Amino acid sequence: MQSGDVGYLGLAASLVLVAVALAVSLRLRLRLERDLVVSVGRGLVQLLIVGAGLAIIIDPDTSLVWSWLWVVGIVVFAAATNKRRAPAVPGLFWIALAANGATAVVGFGVAFGLGIFPVEGRTLVPIAGMLIGNSMKSGIVVAERLVEALSDGRPEVEARLALGQPWTAASRPVVRSALRVALSPQIENTKALGIVFLPGAMTGLILAGVDPLDAVLVQLALMYLILGGAATTTAVTALGSVRRLFTDDHRLVALPRSRRDVG
Amino acid sequence: MPTAPLFSFESVSVGPPDARRLDGLDAQLPAAGLTVIAGPSGSGKSTLLRLCNRLEVPSAGVVRHRGTDITQRDSLQLRREVAMVFQRPVTFPGNVLDNLREADPECDEARGAELLERAGLDRSFLHRDAGELSGGEAQRACLARSLATNPRVMLMDEPTSALDARAAAVLERLGRRLVDDGTPVVWVTHAEEQLRRLADHVLLLDGGRVHRSGAVQEALGDAER
Structure with a gap:
């Protein structure tokens, strides 16, 4: 993986740490599972939209x-x-x-x-x-x-x-x-x-x-x-x-x- | 021409309609002497006192100081004329002289010593750290600080409630001395013994209304002081 490209597989792999956070929440009964899932999902969607928007914005013709x-x-x-x-x-x-x-x-x-x-x-x-x-x-x-x-x-x-x-x-x-x-x-x-x-x-x-x-x-x-x-x-x-x-x-x-x- | 009352309250209410702290109160505080406002907890004593220097304003009604509606007065000037000592002594960072200068930036050591003397403290206190004074000393330093604005009236909001009996007695004597020197004092207390020791005039509150008022003998219903 050169020049920092993160593919969708790489992104999926990084979710392992989210799974760890979920496991901690479940094990310690923190009841944060829902918040964790929502925040990860929301962040993902928001940033993908931002990424798509930025792709348009940085186009020299825009x-x-x-x-x-x-x-x-x-x-x-x-x-x-x-x-x-x-x-x-x-x-x-x-x-x-x-x-x-x-x-x-x-x-x-x-x-x-x-x-x-x-x-x-x-x-x-x-x-x-x-x-x-x-x-x-x-x-x-x-x-x-x-x-x-x-x-x-x-x-x-x-x-x-x-x-x-x-x-x-x-x-x-x-x-x-x-x-x-x-x-x-x-x-x-x-x-x-x-x-x-x-x-x-x-x-x-x-x-x-x-x-x-x-x-x-x-x-x-x-x-x-x-x-x-x-x-x-x-x-x-x-x-x-x-x-x-x-x-x-x-x-x-x-x-x-x-x-x-x-x- | 009769002297205008020190403060008069005309149909004064404070607080929302369903939780009035004062409820259509009418009262007058005489122009001289030591007036004690007393009553059970929650009766509106402190609220009434805070109306006198405009730390609070009524939801309805008029408060007058020597006949003038206090909303017509500049609130900062009013507060320098109508000083207040609070229930718990609040000292500011620094030494006692620094504290006095918060009230009077021109206060020098000689003036500071004079103010402390009026509050029953000697000049050695000028350079003491205000945060390290005992409760009684701190309350007297606060009294000296209040006197630094040359007030014409002194409001005292349960000033002895956080003090031991000895320190309370000193403060009572100082309050009495202010009156003897010509400064009227309005003193809030919930302690009947203190009321009997101090009061020239009494305003008894209950549930945000005047229960009884007048010279101490007639208001308390006995001739004993």
């Missing part, structure tokens, strides 16, 4: 408009996912849309504006997928963490509000903490590059027969874009969300899991 539309779809779907994961934040869909949109603009500005990658169908969609996909995870973490920290930290936030501090100052320690939590995994990932794990794009390129050094350069550029994208998404999401969690007269809104004493 208009770039379709690639841009695909990118818009990724941004919107990521915002919807973010909204579903942190429903306590009012208007999170629009905040996440702005955050993912800002990440796309900044990321593409650097990737294409500075000539790191050429603007082509084969670069637009995959880069958007990696950039927004990773940033979305950070955006979800920051929104979830913010709600949790404001709920658990209500006594401290209200103690600050009671001193006449505006919501921006009263929430600052909580926002900082949520941003640190959300960005830490990306920073750790970047630190561990090459030592603990070999990231996906690089591995894929090497498997496809590309020179390892070229693969490393591509991967590094992507990792830096992803790190910057995560920072952009988390900052916009955190600042947008925290604004929605305070009223105009500087009160913290009711939140789930709040432990407020009511006498």
